[in-house]
Amino acid sequence: MTAPDENRFDWQAAENDLTDPTTGPDAEVVDLDDARARRVPRPRPPADADDTAEDAETVDDGPEHLGGLVDAAEDIPPEVLARQRERRPILAEWARSWRGLRAAARHQSKDAGYVTAYHAVRLPKYAAKTVVWAPVGLFRGLGRALHWASAEEGNWHLRQAAATRGEADVWLKLDARRQRQSVWRWWVLAAGAGATVAGAIVLTLGPAWWRYLALAVVVPLLATLGRPADKPLTDRVTEGTRYRKLTADLVRRALTSLQMAAINSAVAKDPKAISFPVDIHRDGPGHLAVVDLPYGVEAAEVVARRGRLASAMRLPLDQVWPEPAPGHTGRLALWVGYEPASQMTQPPWPLLSESAKVDLFKAFPFATTPRLDVLDAELMFRNWLFGGQPGSGKTFALRTLLLAASLDARAEIRGYELKGVGDFAVLEQVMAEYGNGFDDETLARCFAFIEWLYEECRRRSKRIEHYARLGKAPENKVTPELASLKGSGLHPLVAWFDELQELMTSKYAKESGEILEKVIKLGQALGVIILIGTQIPDKDSLPTGITRNVNSRFCLSVADQTANDMILGTSAYKQGYRATVFVPVDEAGWGILRGFGPKPSAVKSYKVDNIKAAQIVTRAVALRQAAGTLPKPDEQTREVAPVADVLGDLARVWPGDEKAVWNETLCALLAELRPDVYGGWEAAQLTTALKPHPLVKVGDVGRRIDGKATTRRGIKHPDVLAAIAERDRKRSAG
Numbered sequence: 001m002t003a004p005d006e007n008r009f010d011w012q013a014a015e016n017d018l019t020d021p022t023t024g025p026d027a028e029v030v031d032l033d034d035a036r037a038r039r040v041p042r043p044r045p046p047a048d049a050d051d052t053a054e055d056a057e058t059v060d061d062g063p064e065h066l067g068g069l070v071d072a073a074e075d076i077p078p079e080v081l082a083r084q085r086e087r088r089p090i091l092a093e094w095a096r097s098w099r100g101l102r103a104a105a106r107h108q109s110k111d112a113g114y115v116t117a118y119h120a121v122r123l124p125k126y127a128a129k130t131v132v133w134a135p136v137g138l139f140r141g142l143g144r145a146l147h148w149a150s151a152e153e154g155n156w157h158l159r160q161a162a163a164t165r166g167e168a169d170v171w172l173k174l175d176a177r178r179q180r181q182s183v184w185r186w187w188v189l190a191a192g193a194g195a196t197v198a199g200a201i202v203l204t205l206g207p208a209w210w211r212y213l214a215l216a217v218v219v220p221l222l223a224t225l226g227r228p229a230d231k232p233l234t235d236r237v238t239e240g241t242r243y244r245k246l247t248a249d250l251v252r253r254a255l256t257s258l259q260m261a262a263i264n265s266a267v268a269k270d271p272k273a274i275s276f277p278v279d280i281h282r283d284g285p286g287h288l289a290v291v292d293l294p295y296g297v298e299a300a301e302v303v304a305r306r307g308r309l310a311s312a313m314r315l316p317l318d319q320v321w322p323e324p325a326p327g328h329t330g331r332l333a334l335w336v337g338y339e340p341a342s343q344m345t346q347p348p349w350p351l352l353s354e355s356a357k358v359d360l361f362k363a364f365p366f367a368t369t370p371r372l373d374v375l376d377a378e379l380m381f382r383n384w385l386f387g388g389q390p391g392s393g394k395t396f397a398l399r400t401l402l403l404a405a406s407l408d409a410r411a412e413i414r415g416y417e418l419k420g421v422g423d424f425a426v427l428e429q430v431m432a433e434y435g436n437g438f439d440d441e442t443l444a445r446c447f448a449f450i451e452w453l454y455e456e457c458r459r460r461s462k463r464i465e466h467y468a469r470l471g472k473a474p475e476n477k478v479t480p481e482l483a484s485l486k487g488s489g490l491h492p493l494v495a496w497f498d499e500l501q502e503l504m505t506s507k508y509a510k511e512s513g514e515i516l517e518k519v520i521k522l523g524q525a526l527g528v529i530i531l532i533g534t535q536i537p538d539k540d541s542l543p544t545g546i547t548r549n550v551n552s553r554f555c556l557s558v559a560d561q562t563a564n565d566m567i568l569g570t571s572a573y574k575q576g577y578r579a580t581v582f583v584p585v586d587e588a589g590w591g592i593l594r595g596f597g598p599k600p601s602a603v604k605s606y607k608v609d610n611i612k613a614a615q616i617v618t619r620a621v622a623l624r625q626a627a628g629t630l631p632k633p634d635e636q637t638r639e640v641a642p643v644a645d646v647l648g649d650l651a652r653v654w655p656g657d658e659k660a661v662w663n664e665t666l667c668a669l670l671a672e673l674r675p676d677v678y679g680g681w682e683a684a685q686l687t688t689a690l691k692p693h694p695l696v697k698v699g700d701v702g703r704r705i706d707g708k709a710t711t712r713r714g715i716k717h718p719d720v721l722a723a724i725a726e727r728d729r730k731r732s733a734g
């Protein structure tokens, strides 16, 4: 026996193994099924591996790969691997829910309806064409039948060739063959003619509708036979405005048309750089494509180019809904509706139905997704921030929540509309407090209300403490039982402010901002729900202390990234949650909602116009009358100390005919006039109080005191008079 060569295979040993299963202690007969079951699934190869760089859209028909996108390294715990395992659903998305089924059926029937209507209006034209081409078709059909029966076509070329070469016997043989073939064809033709004649006799004897039916079938067939090849009888249904099925090619083309260098260069190197981890499938009234973008491209960057994406797909903007998809930052969920969202009829708000009631401790419908799914929102233990530019629909959205709250008879509603338009007046009957306007008095009442809210929070926290000691507030939070308990003082209190920027830029700004922040922090567990609407979400108009502490945010159309992030939170814009894509007025009601579900999402709040709102309020009044919680009109206004008229008071106390007077002198005189208002005022306080009146300029005023020239801050009499005149002019104007 030769010495074993390390580089060569040991044939002898192998043969022994094969022939004698008992030689090796490890030898065993392998049960193939068993072995297959034990086999560790091979990890999915990376998308750029040459031989497998295909995507689900084109090839992935085989069994599901296990192990997600990463290598199945041995140190990954099995439960993590199990979580990464994504199984393709047994039923298609559209067949898994009634919503999907309904949407698919609706879409198909709508489509069929469209095609039917399209052809129906063209029926006279089709009939005329049919009448013209049917006789031609009859003669052409007869000609073709005779031609076929004579079997001329079959070996015509061969016979021609034989004739050309003068090979008579070959020609004769070929022709004999043709004749043989033609014999049975004539028989078939004769049988066909016989059947036609028999059919015609049956039709003449049968009822009239048989003949019509036969004509309806035969004439179009003849017309089709007779028409020129390039002139179909029916017109083509134009595809222009109809939905085009979302395909991988369409998505790829759209993505490469975004003029994003990172996508285009990656696709130039590898056309499969854009891949589809899941098949494009129906999802509600549209299709969903989950796309893995080329390495290094973030879904957020594509979301920001929604307009270009829509242009590349030749679809209206509101039909194309890109979103970052869960998984990784380069995964995009592109949903394309069958039709633009603006043309999809939003179902009516479910709370409009006569029997609808609201329990604020439970969720209620607030908005719909682009797929027309209902999105439920909550009020209890939440604070809301609504932001958007004029015409974005934030007032309507805020009012929708209040209407829902009005249907829970326990809820006390108080709030201020600082725009002065009266959008909330419809709710006045059910509100325990309501202010409308941006005049000094309303602002003062609004500020007093915020102070009251703070006091109310303190009162409520004492009550909660009391009930917690009795074991009725297990988490030191309001419970549904406590909220319903008469006299507990822990019923839901909904406090709202629309156009809060008016207060936050007034003289009450600093204090109201600080107190409101405390109220938001304290009130959450105490059943105090704060709803804020603002048009200008910058840090001066909306203190960051407030934005930081709200847990539900609805950002409607905004102009820029700063406004977007002020409402939705820092980096929302970068992460692709961009309410800048919505067009005010045209897309009113659309916005990004954060705080419900794992990630922010684009939704459209239900539109409840004034008439419908009034209907809801009527029901709310009835509910509250029955429950004894309808506010009494005499309790509905908040008393505030009369707002001091600084300008008027200055004019009254102005000393003699002095042209200019020091602030400190004026403060002393004002304090004499109204000690309760001006007592303790210093020069700087007067300067601040005069800020709203730009005509009064606080400057240096020189004076001789004991012969010495002294300069201090002061104001001029003509300025005060001019400011009063200006104010009076404005008041009389409107």
Ligand SMILES: Nc1ncnc2c1ncn2[C@@H]1O[C@H](COP(=O)(O)OP(=O)(O)OP(=O)(O)O)[C@@H](O)[C@H]1O
Pocket (backbone or CB within 6 Å): 388, 389, 390, 391, 392, 393, 394, 395, 396, 397, 535, 585, 588, 589, 590, 604, 605, 606, 607, 608
């Ligand atoms: N959910 C919605 N669906 C459809 N249209 C809506 C919706 N919400 C609001 N609108 C329309 O948009 C218009 C503007 O709404 P709204 O007054 O709420 O906007 P806004 O953001 O408060 O603007 P402004 O600051 O000027 O008051 C409304 O008149 C209404 O017709």
